[in-house]
Amino acid sequence: MKKYYKYIAVVLAAGVLSCEPELETPVDEMGTYSNGEADFSNYVALGNSLTAGYADGALYITGQENSYPNIMAQQFALTQETNDFTIPYTNDNTGGLLFGGNVIAQNRYVLAVGENGEPGPARYTGSQPTTEVLNTLDGPFSNMGVPGAKSYHLAAQGYGNPEGVPTGMANPYFARFATSASTTVIQDAMMLNPTFFSLWIGNNDVLGYATSGGTGIDQKNNTEPSTYGPNDITDPNVFNLVYSGLVETLTSTASGGALVNIPDVTSVPYFTTVPNNALVLDGETAANLTGFFQAVSQVFAGGLMQQGVPQDQAMALAAQYALTFEEGPNRFVISVEPSDMNPLGFRQMTQEELLLLTIDQGALAQGYGSVRLTPEVMQVLGVLQSGGQPTEEQVNTLFGAVAGIEDADVLDAEEIENIKDATAAYNQAIAAIAEANGLALLDANSLLTDIAQNGYNFDAGTVTSTFATGGAFSLDGIHLTPRGYAIVANELIKEINKTYNSTVPQVNIGNYPTITLNNEVN
Amino acid sequence: MKKLLFLCLFGLAAAVTYAGGYRVSLQGQRSLAMGHTGVAVVNNAELAFFNPAGLVYLEDKINMAVGASAVFSEVVWQNDQFGETYRTDSPVGTPFYAYFSYRMNDWLSLGLAAYTPYGSTVEWPTDWSGSHLVNNIDLKAIYIQALASVKITDNLSVGGGPIYVTGGVNFNRNLNRTLTDLEGNRSNVTVDASGVSAFGWSASAMYKPTERLTLGLNYRSEIMMDAEGGEADFENIPNSPLTPFEDTAFDASLPLPAELSVGVSYQLLDKWLLAVDYNRTYWSVYESLDIDFANPNIPDSQNARNYKDVATYRFGMQYLANEMFTLRVGYYYDESPVQSGYFAPETPRNDAHGFTGGLSVNVNEKLSIDAAFLYNRYKEVDESYNYYSEDGQNVPFEGSYKTSAFVPGLGLTYKI
Numbered sequence: 001m002k003k004y005y006k007y008i009a010v011v012l013a014a015g016v017l018s019c020e021p022e023l024e025t026p027v028d029e030m031g032t033y034s035n036g037e038a039d040f041s042n043y044v045a046l047g048n049s050l051t052a053g054y055a056d057g058a059l060y061i062t063g064q065e066n067s068y069p070n071i072m073a074q075q076f077a078l079t080q081e082t083n084d085f086t087i088p089y090t091n092d093n094t095g096g097l098l099f100g101g102n103v104i105a106q107n108r109y110v111l112a113v114g115e116n117g118e119p120g121p122a123r124y125t126g127s128q129p130t131t132e133v134l135n136t137l138d139g140p141f142s143n144m145g146v147p148g149a150k151s152y153h154l155a156a157q158g159y160g161n162p163e164g165v166p167t168g169m170a171n172p173y174f175a176r177f178a179t180s181a182s183t184t185v186i187q188d189a190m191m192l193n194p195t196f197f198s199l200w201i202g203n204n205d206v207l208g209y210a211t212s213g214g215t216g217i218d219q220k221n222n223t224e225p226s227t228y229g230p231n232d233i234t235d236p237n238v239f240n241l242v243y244s245g246l247v248e249t250l251t252s253t254a255s256g257g258a259l260v261n262i263p264d265v266t267s268v269p270y271f272t273t274v275p276n277n278a279l280v281l282d283g284e285t286a287a288n289l290t291g292f293f294q295a296v297s298q299v300f301a302g303g304l305m306q307q308g309v310p311q312d313q314a315m316a317l318a319a320q321y322a323l324t325f326e327e328g329p330n331r332f333v334i335s336v337e338p339s340d341m342n343p344l345g346f347r348q349m350t351q352e353e354l355l356l357l358t359i360d361q362g363a364l365a366q367g368y369g370s371v372r373l374t375p376e377v378m379q380v381l382g383v384l385q386s387g388g389q390p391t392e393e394q395v396n397t398l399f400g401a402v403a404g405i406e407d408a409d410v411l412d413a414e415e416i417e418n419i420k421d422a423t424a425a426y427n428q429a430i431a432a433i434a435e436a437n438g439l440a441l442l443d444a445n446s447l448l449t450d451i452a453q454n455g456y457n458f459d460a461g462t463v464t465s466t467f468a469t470g471g472a473f474s475l476d477g478i479h480l481t482p483r484g485y486a487i488v489a490n491e492l493i494k495e496i497n498k499t500y501n502s503t504v505p506q507v508n509i510g511n512y513p514t515i516t517l518n519n520e521v522n
Numbered sequence: 523m524k525k526l527l528f529l530c531l532f533g534l535a536a537a538v539t540y541a542g543g544y545r546v547s548l549q550g551q552r553s554l555a556m557g558h559t560g561v562a563v564v565n566n567a568e569l570a571f572f573n574p575a576g577l578v579y580l581e582d583k584i585n586m587a588v589g590a591s592a593v594f595s596e597v598v599w600q601n602d603q604f605g606e607t608y609r610t611d612s613p614v615g616t617p618f619y620a621y622f623s624y625r626m627n628d629w630l631s632l633g634l635a636a637y638t639p640y641g642s643t644v645e646w647p648t649d650w651s652g653s654h655l656v657n658n659i660d661l662k663a664i665y666i667q668a669l670a671s672v673k674i675t676d677n678l679s680v681g682g683g684p685i686y687v688t689g690g691v692n693f694n695r696n697l698n699r700t701l702t703d704l705e706g707n708r709s710n711v712t713v714d715a716s717g718v719s720a721f722g723w724s725a726s727a728m729y730k731p732t733e734r735l736t737l738g739l740n741y742r743s744e745i746m747m748d749a750e751g752g753e754a755d756f757e758n759i760p761n762s763p764l765t766p767f768e769d770t771a772f773d774a775s776l777p778l779p780a781e782l783s784v785g786v787s788y789q790l791l792d793k794w795l796l797a798v799d800y801n802r803t804y805w806s807v808y809e810s811l812d813i814d815f816a817n818p819n820i821p822d823s824q825n826a827r828n829y830k831d832v833a834t835y836r837f838g839m840q841y842l843a844n845e846m847f848t849l850r851v852g853y854y855y856d857e858s859p860v861q862s863g864y865f866a867p868e869t870p871r872n873d874a875h876g877f878t879g880g881l882s883v884n885v886n887e888k889l890s891i892d893a894a895f896l897y898n899r900y901k902e903v904d905e906s907y908n909y910y911s912e913d914g915q916n917v918p919f920e921g922s923y924k925t926s927a928f929v930p931g932l933g934l935t936y937k938i
Binding site for chain 1: 596597598600601602603604605606607651699700701702703704705706760761762763764765900902912913915917918922924925926
């Protein structure tokens, strides 16, 4: 009898032992993937909003979870034992910030269906922000991405001082988790003794200028960042110096790292969604507008000649105002600084010039960007047509009807040139620093340009840069969606694997969401 | 060791994976111990399931057999391109049986049977990589059957009877791979139908050409479980007119396929019994799992299955050790009805080798304790389900699967 019990015990034990299925090459056990020459055990990410996981015009929990550093950290953990990747989570998925109870940053955008049945971005209003800047967290955190930070901010003392937030001297996002009022982002990062780092900084060094429509100053050759305004372009020499310093500090402990360069503004939907030729006219309106600008040109020439300007000179100067319009799409008219060459201060946009996503579409439909043809204006045109002489008041009415797009809504050719020059200079510096330090480098500039032009294939189709529907960009038109950040993570992993002979697996970007639908927008 | 045992018994556990599709071949401990053969074995009341025609050959007037198994099973899935791994964490399955037969006279026995030949319980971690196909499923069906067994000649009998099935299903999956509400909670749907009933039948024959040789044949009909007016519960749906999902009723049909068994047994040297069975399960009836939602705004869910008919080959052996003990061993090879490209994680099944063993302890003249175990060996398989689509494009869900199952069971045989 006892003998049989023994058999039963053996059989049961054997069965139980075999009850957990084992794969031949289990990826959840170490050894399947290699960290190569890199040591990911303590990965720290530095950067700005893109690194923080900012999306839809706000920082919120699910965005932070889907930040590219967090995605990468989870994949790093498949290659070796790693420390937890810590994140300074906000308090909610509403987005926005409070400072002393006052709202200082707005809620996130969601895709809402308007009364006309058309979906479009709108600020979520289902609840108030609850992330209070003054409820500080115990930093530092592995994700040191600080929305709004420019290159030199990462080494700026007091950038996380809560007292500096109301005056704009400090950053509310950093103030939430800075370890002290005087610390810097890089100092806090170094407290973690990173063994591996990523650095994606410098976007805001041109982006502030770009999103303001170029209203700031190109600070080229001004090497004193303390004199810069928020919408200025950082001097490339300052950028190079600051960036080199950051990398030097980081590589003092880290076995390796990855740098990401600065994308081109023309690959971002914030600048490419509203076409500069969206002035779509029927034949009659086009003829009317052409007639209007002919009248403006003639009246202007006449005025010059009255002031004694020779006829041919006057005609030549006035000719630029005889804009012609055709049935179909036409480029908008923009306001420019009045100058000797362009005394009336307006012109038609050129092919490469860009309108910002935030431009008032309703106003465009009402004549913003062309002419507001009011009855008074029509009356003046009538006077002119019948060969009459307009009064000074009528001339002012005529000239005043031109509604050129304001500087803040447009990037003109010169501004684009400034941005491109600075971006190219920054990227040159980043490439040289990566090379000199043997670091991985992701060319985000080429990546986003390629996505804008060709899209990015994945298992359920193609991710594109088309605003709202493309999948890469969130509803603010600048920051990425979780799927967009997953693409960045994958491309960074590719570069890291190349540089460090590691085999970190990529993620399936089809598992990452894009934009969020919600109709609680009032 | 003890700790491991504890972990295995209570921490991990059971998908239902000891037969192709959602067939659960655990209808008698004595038969199971012999590789789940039995269509040509006259042993005890388990004949009520395996071959009712044989009931009339049981020597005693009243025969009873009851029993249950504990199914410890786990499936692991991984995708090595992306470094993803998930394991099922299913509750222990407990299929059971209860058979009763009564000999009216020399040529007629009547019987009653209750058993659970179909079922499936699979619980993947919520929101796992395949959550757009299944988070969890719990499928139950209880067969209740009235039986008659008629001896036509001394060596030929027929049997069978009507089957009443009652069952239900509870199934949850995410709506797609990415849809969430504002808080990031994945949008999902649970379909639940209980008290679904249907009728079927089985018919069988047994022939004993010699004292030692027995041939058997059994056919159990297909039974279509039509769930009408079940409840579909949509959760975490974004508050948007673009996602008009709301709780509604649904209709769906799930086939419990027909099965044909033929087999032979041979009595060797008094103490030995050899048995061979061949089962054919007509799974090809399971073409698609279609869920029709009552709300016209909610698109119906169509999930291609395209199962194929499959066979199972069973071998068993019994040895009468002494008055008290009977020992049994068996083996079977079980083909999966799932075709390549249709490998859905709700029934993640490939071909299985089943190794069985067990014994009966005769407590006294009337009562025996029957114990059996089953160990299923599955090959690791790289498979995919290719018929999930997003925006009109099919998106395969692929990876390596490996399943294990260990099933100990206990039963009682009582005869007067």
